[in-house]
Amino acid sequence: MQIEETAPTRQEFFTGENGLWLPPQESTTAHQIDSLFNFILYSSTILTLIVAAAMVYFIYKYRRKSHADRAVDVHESKWLEVSWIAIPTLLVLVVFFWGFTAYVNTSIPPANSYEISVTGQKWDWSFEYPNGKQTVKEIVVPVNTPIKLEMTSIDVLHSFYVPEFRIKHDVIPNRYSYVWFEAPEQGVYQVLCTEYCGTLHSDMGALIKVVSYDDFATWLASGDGEDLSLVAYGEVLYEQQGCNACHSIDGSDGTGPTWLGTWGEQRPFEDGTSAVMDAEYTIESILYPGNKIVQGYPPAMASYQGRLDERQLNAIVAYMKDLNGAATPEELAPPGEGGDTGDGTEADAPPADDASETPAVEA
Amino acid sequence: MATLTPTQPRTSTVPRKKRSAYPEGHEPVHNFLREPGPGPEVTGFKRFRAIAWEWMTTVDHKRIGLMYLVSVSAAFALGGILALLVRLELMTQGETVMGPDAYNQVFTLHGIVMVFLFIVPSIPASLGNFLLPIMVGAKDVAFPKLNLASFYIYGIGAIVAVAGLFFGGVDTGWTFYTPYSKSTVDGVLFMGLGVFIMGFSSILTGLNFIVTIHKMRAPGMTWNRLPLFLWSIYATSIVQVLATPVIGITMLLLFLERVLQIGIFDPALGGDPVLFQHFFWFYSHPAVYIMILPAFGVISELMGTFSRQRVYGYRAVALSSVAIALLGFLVWGHHMFTSGQSPVSSVIFSLITFLIGIPSGIKIFNWIWTMYKGSVWLQTPMLYALTFLFLFTIGGVTGIMVGALAADIHLHDTYFVVAHFHYVMMGGTVMAMLGGLHYWWPKMTGKLYSERWGKISALLVFLGFNMTFFIQFIMGSQGMPRRYYDYPDMPWLEPLHQASTMGSWVLGVGLMIVLINGIHSLFRGKPAPGNPWGGATLEWTATTTPPDHHNFKRTPLVTHGPYDYNAALPHLREQVSGDGAAAVPVPDIAVGVPQNEPSIEDGTRQPDSL
Amino acid sequence: MASPAPTTADPNAHEAHGHDGDGHHGDGHHGDVMLRGHDGQLHPANLQHHFISAEQQFESAKLGMWLFLVTEILLFGGMFVAYAIYRSWYPDLFDQASLELDTAWGAFNTLVLLGSSLSVAWAIRAAQMDNRKLLVRLLWLTVMLAGVFMVVKYFEYTHKFEKGIFPGQYFKLAEGTPTIAELTAGTAVLPGFADATAEGAESEAATPSLEETEAAIAEAAGEHGETHAGEKGHGEKGPIFSNPRAGIFFSIYYVMTGIHGLHVIIGIIAISILAVKAQRGRYSSVYYTPVENVGLYWHVVDIIWIFLFPLMYLI
Ligand code: HEA
Ligand code: HEA
Numbered sequence A: 001m002q003i004e005e006t007a008p009t010r011q012e013f014f015t016g017e018n019g020l021w022l023p024p025q026e027s028t029t030a031h032q033i034d035s036l037f038n039f040i041l042y043s044s045t046i047l048t049l050i051v052a053a054a055m056v057y058f059i060y061k062y063r064r065k066s067h068a069d070r071a072v073d074v075h076e077s078k079w080l081e082v083s084w085i086a087i088p089t090l091l092v093l094v095v096f097f098w099g100f101t102a103y104v105n106t107s108i109p110p111a112n113s114y115e116i117s118v119t120g121q122k123w124d125w126s127f128e129y130p131n132g133k134q135t136v137k138e139i140v141v142p143v144n145t146p147i148k149l150e151m152t153s154i155d156v157l158h159s160f161y162v163p164e165f166r167i168k169h170d171v172i173p174n175r176y177s178y179v180w181f182e183a184p185e186q187g188v189y190q191v192l193c194t195e196y197c198g199t200l201h202s203d204m205g206a207l208i209k210v211v212s213y214d215d216f217a218t219w220l221a222s223g224d225g226e227d228l229s230l231v232a233y234g235e236v237l238y239e240q241q242g243c244n245a246c247h248s249i250d251g252s253d254g255t256g257p258t259w260l261g262t263w264g265e266q267r268p269f270e271d272g273t274s275a276v277m278d279a280e281y282t283i284e285s286i287l288y289p290g291n292k293i294v295q296g297y298p299p300a301m302a303s304y305q306g307r308l309d310e311r312q313l314n315a316i317v318a319y320m321k322d323l324n325g326a327a328t329p330e331e332l333a334p335p336g337e338g339g340d341t342g343d344g345t346e347a348d349a350p351p352a353d354d355a356s357e358t359p360a361v362e363a
Numbered sequence B: 001m002a003t004l005t006p007t008q009p010r011t012s013t014v015p016r017k018k019r020s021a022y023p024e025g026h027e028p029v030h031n032f033l034r035e036p037g038p039g040p041e042v043t044g045f046k047r048f049r050a051i052a053w054e055w056m057t058t059v060d061h062k063r064i065g066l067m068y069l070v071s072v073s074a075a076f077a078l079g080g081i082l083a084l085l086v087r088l089e090l091m092t093q094g095e096t097v098m099g100p101d102a103y104n105q106v107f108t109l110h111g112i113v114m115v116f117l118f119i120v121p122s123i124p125a126s127l128g129n130f131l132l133p134i135m136v137g138a139k140d141v142a143f144p145k146l147n148l149a150s151f152y153i154y155g156i157g158a159i160v161a162v163a164g165l166f167f168g169g170v171d172t173g174w175t176f177y178t179p180y181s182k183s184t185v186d187g188v189l190f191m192g193l194g195v196f197i198m199g200f201s202s203i204l205t206g207l208n209f210i211v212t213i214h215k216m217r218a219p220g221m222t223w224n225r226l227p228l229f230l231w232s233i234y235a236t237s238i239v240q241v242l243a244t245p246v247i248g249i250t251m252l253l254l255f256l257e258r259v260l261q262i263g264i265f266d267p268a269l270g271g272d273p274v275l276f277q278h279f280f281w282f283y284s285h286p287a288v289y290i291m292i293l294p295a296f297g298v299i300s301e302l303m304g305t306f307s308r309q310r311v312y313g314y315r316a317v318a319l320s321s322v323a324i325a326l327l328g329f330l331v332w333g334h335h336m337f338t339s340g341q342s343p344v345s346s347v348i349f350s351l352i353t354f355l356i357g358i359p360s361g362i363k364i365f366n367w368i369w370t371m372y373k374g375s376v377w378l379q380t381p382m383l384y385a386l387t388f389l390f391l392f393t394i395g396g397v398t399g400i401m402v403g404a405l406a407a408d409i410h411l412h413d414t415y416f417v418v419a420h421f422h423y424v425m426m427g428g429t430v431m432a433m434l435g436g437l438h439y440w441w442p443k444m445t446g447k448l449y450s451e452r453w454g455k456i457s458a459l460l461v462f463l464g465f466n467m468t469f470f471i472q473f474i475m476g477s478q479g480m481p482r483r484y485y486d487y488p489d490m491p492w493l494e495p496l497h498q499a500s501t502m503g504s505w506v507l508g509v510g511l512m513i514v515l516i517n518g519i520h521s522l523f524r525g526k527p528a529p530g531n532p533w534g535g536a537t538l539e540w541t542a543t544t545t546p547p548d549h550h551n552f553k554r555t556p557l558v559t560h561g562p563y564d565y566n567a568a569l570p571h572l573r574e575q576v577s578g579d580g581a582a583a584v585p586v587p588d589i590a591v592g593v594p595q596n597e598p599s600i601e602d603g604t605r606q607p608d609s610l
Numbered sequence C: 001m002a003s004p005a006p007t008t009a010d011p012n013a014h015e016a017h018g019h020d021g022d023g024h025h026g027d028g029h030h031g032d033v034m035l036r037g038h039d040g041q042l043h044p045a046n047l048q049h050h051f052i053s054a055e056q057q058f059e060s061a062k063l064g065m066w067l068f069l070v071t072e073i074l075l076f077g078g079m080f081v082a083y084a085i086y087r088s089w090y091p092d093l094f095d096q097a098s099l100e101l102d103t104a105w106g107a108f109n110t111l112v113l114l115g116s117s118l119s120v121a122w123a124i125r126a127a128q129m130d131n132r133k134l135l136v137r138l139l140w141l142t143v144m145l146a147g148v149f150m151v152v153k154y155f156e157y158t159h160k161f162e163k164g165i166f167p168g169q170y171f172k173l174a175e176g177t178p179t180i181a182e183l184t185a186g187t188a189v190l191p192g193f194a195d196a197t198a199e200g201a202e203s204e205a206a207t208p209s210l211e212e213t214e215a216a217i218a219e220a221a222g223e224h225g226e227t228h229a230g231e232k233g234h235g236e237k238g239p240i241f242s243n244p245r246a247g248i249f250f251s252i253y254y255v256m257t258g259i260h261g262l263h264v265i266i267g268i269i270a271i272s273i274l275a276v277k278a279q280r281g282r283y284s285s286v287y288y289t290p291v292e293n294v295g296l297y298w299h300v301v302d303i304i305w306i307f308l309f310p311l312m313y314l315i
């Protein structure tokens, strides 16, 4: 399966089809927003030019020629005043209704949308498909299918923004919000976080990979990390789950403690107690990070409860052990050779209602 | 074409001679800058101490105005330097001069310093304090001691806010959104408290001004003769009094949220972060009109004086300020289109947002029409005023763009918004303030600044500003989010960021020249004539330059409107303009003491003869 | 904008003025103590130099005070809005919580404040009638009543602290009731979530949604309301102690009554100063602006309580 790995750079955006101002339109609703944008852009350009031209003309025409120059008495013209009240009023009303209808038209997702849930967390996006498949920092979606994203946050506010789709909505802890889109073209698009959320706000990206329906179905059905040894899978998870945002594997300090050289050590806690870093403690730290706060660190880590299954937890533990040279042979062995495959998530078939009406379309 | 050489023969005699015409105790040497002052017997350090103490305890609105001017300028310089750092960091991808945490603190501090320490008090507290009592013909504001108190409250608030830097700093953005602001470093406590305290200063200033305008007007100073500057200060004060208490309670609740975990805004305790946004914007949107309305007032004065023409549609301009002030209370939700407020309220907020464009347009068009059949004189203040008209129009129409519901979905929290508000705040308020400072500089300091350098700086500021911020419109609509330390996912924007950064240097050089020009004029500037620009409001026609301690020898009796240049400059009445049309004869002014020196109208002294 | 009508009419000190061009007459027409100003003219002793006349000064002071009171009302307005919003979201919480407030003492305090309002109003009257002795007494009476109010508040607060009723997170819930923080962080063991947590990977075990949380809270509240009521020996433990959101109500309660109390204390200080000055004969029918202004302030403090009392205690 050939899914691209990165979003293309828009080198030629100066001359691209959408010109200087807007990114390419890659969703079925983008054109509605663009036409409004362009209408306001052009009418305000004209307006600003009129203002500037009048200014320049008057400055020249009525320039002071002598210090004794006096103004000519002008009488205020009702017509003039009424016209510069009426014309802007009309203009803004047009813009208002346009903006309002476009808003309504673009914000309501079609009933048959494919739903994916999205969780924002400092500083990662994670996604979960209806069949339980989970991904971090990327989603794969079928082309020409309305996709509805049900979003919530674990810690602070974030905002889910895809410039090419012209969608954006805040992601709020303890609440659900949604955005939806339907991409008519295959391709890779960049997700950005647009609500300030701390240190790595600018790094909180994700990719949306729009693929043909067949590719999507194959991808969805493939398990995650099934073919990897626990240690190798742990390494994948380390990046995929965003542990690397806070934990280093080279001994350097980050937001959280490094993973190098801590395995099997006595860990001192803020409350004065301590514990040995073993599998049990590690899993507790991941699921209930607030229980034991390592001395010298803020309670900044959010719970991964419900986001990692048992095999994934074991994989992370195995990876940590391996970092410190303590991995067992089983953990190093690929599955099928005595390795523990855990109870990896079984992918369901794609939902039937979608399958019938969304054939794979090539770009 | 713009720079006139003196065409009139130098008819009048040397000004020194005229000095004797001043009433006892009101000669130009007796001005508020020196008076009352310690007696001549006090010398050396003691003298310095006595003078310093006198300034610090003064209740003279003019001195308080100047002290504010120095403070807000310092805040602007600080905020500006932080802005240059922000731009520098964004110049290249990845880390340029600081890491992400430092960057987040720098842009937050830039925003907070610029908004709460600089722009909210800027024009009203400095120019407003200095001019308001003189313009209404009073000896002082209604509550002079309260005025001094509000200066110190501002000072304390500013110090508390900046003290936050030593307690971890703040990295929340100037909007303090919860729950982030609840969990991050402790500096938030200090900033919040500082903002809370400065709020009182703002309220007290507004209250003082409203009472002064209502109750202290000189005889003959009817509402219809009130200079437009005062109308806009009046509208501003209403907003200050009505909106500021809400930021007070918001900051208090945020403070308690952090200290006592009261859980009103924190979702983890059952609170609602969107409620915080409502509270915050309920103040902060009206606050943007606190920032811009005084600027409108300055522009009205400048357009009138430098076109020597009655401001077109005086009444419309005056009342539109009040309309903007009141409508401004009903639109706060336009900052929250993507935040999860109910779509119905979004629609209503969007509609009212647009309505504000109408009174703003009335102002712009009236100002432009003021030049019609006027006599336009392109001195530095006028250059800034014209810059304002151009930049504020762009800022305003882009405000309309982000106010359009569907468009804002794409533009919200991108550099498009950053560019919008710099066009209105820097391109609007700061340009107006610079114009006003140049205009009233001779009145405040008694010195002339260099016109040539003034014009050069205005040009540089104009170019640098557009270079910095116009590009940001493009970046924003291309999708560059704001508050980004880096743009790893949009490497192709690097050249634009670089151009913007270089623009900020040009801007910095321009502003540096303004500063140097001002300082130079303080020490080396030529003494200013009484009315160098031919203004018609009381500060030009009825006081000395600089004004003396009590402003007026006698309470002035006002007999003509603020832009009645023919009445205010009677000795030129017979002369005729280039068009050949005669000025309408009007009665002489019957006010106050004479100007202390012949005005530019006599052709004796003028700024561009420097 | 017209200046607000004076609360107490004084027929001879200030007649109604139009705004235009009228500021210029009647210097010192009360004929009291006169001083010579820097301009060589005579002024009443209480007239500050930058005012033209005594009524200009009086009216300015009063307009200023009114504006200040508007800001006070807006300050509390913000909190009333927060109250209204949370009330509409959690009506049950507010019902339960207000049971914990002592209506009798609240009502008593309301009467005390009403009485004190009456006494300042009367004090202003006394000043207008040049009855210094009465003025001083009434001012001290007001201070005393305000003091009584604060004492009652003190006992109300301490009583609540004893019961573990603190604002926000510090509210002492009945044992076993999960806190909101636990509920939202998903670390609470909730009925219905317990097994999911144990199993680990089921998708329902994801952080509970708001609805799920609400349901769980309701369930928990019901459960614990039954099992824990009256169990812990603190006397009457109401259902509120099993409501994880209880802290929110009491946050609002403490913040609002706390800030109101602060205003009462400021009032006590201001009125005491007035009383001392009145004793020294500073105020008379000619000059009593401070008495009138502090009186206005006190009425506002009173009115705010009149709103607080029913909203917090009764409904
Ligand atoms: C001085 C400050 C100032 C001023 C005056 C304004 C003026 C306006 N602002 Fe702005 N605004 C800010 C400061 C200001 N703003 C700041 C600081 C932010 C960002 C805050 C943050 O998030 O950090 C912001 C953000 C902001 C947003 C939110 C954007 C977002 O976050 O997504 C919106 C949306 O509606 C908006 C709209 C407007 C409008 C409609 C006006 C109007 O008042 C403009 C009216 C003027 C004109 C329209 C021009 C003149 C008129 C004519 C020439 C007539 C013809 C015009 C028409 C026919 C339209 N502003
Ligand atoms: C009054 C308001 C005001 C003003 C005038 C400015 C002025 C400037 N701002 Fe500011 N800005 C804000 C208010 C303002 N800003 C706000 C509210 C934010 C949002 C913050 C947030 O997101 O929370 C913001 C954010 C903001 C950003 C976005 C940061 C981000 O989102 O990541 C950027 C980036 O380019 C920027 C740049 C600039 C620049 C280059 C200037 C220039 O115009 C500055 C020019 C000034 C100087 C160059 C200094 C001049 C020097 C002297 C006069 C002499 C020096 C004196 C001595 C040494 C004594 N600003």
Ligand code: CUA
Pocket: A120, A122, A123, A157, A158, A159, A193, A194, A195, A196, A197, A198, A200, A201, A202, A204
């Ligand atoms: Cu997440 Cu910004």
Ligand SMILES: [Cu+2]
Pocket: B284, B285, B288, B331, B332, B334, B335
């Ligand atoms: Cu706004």
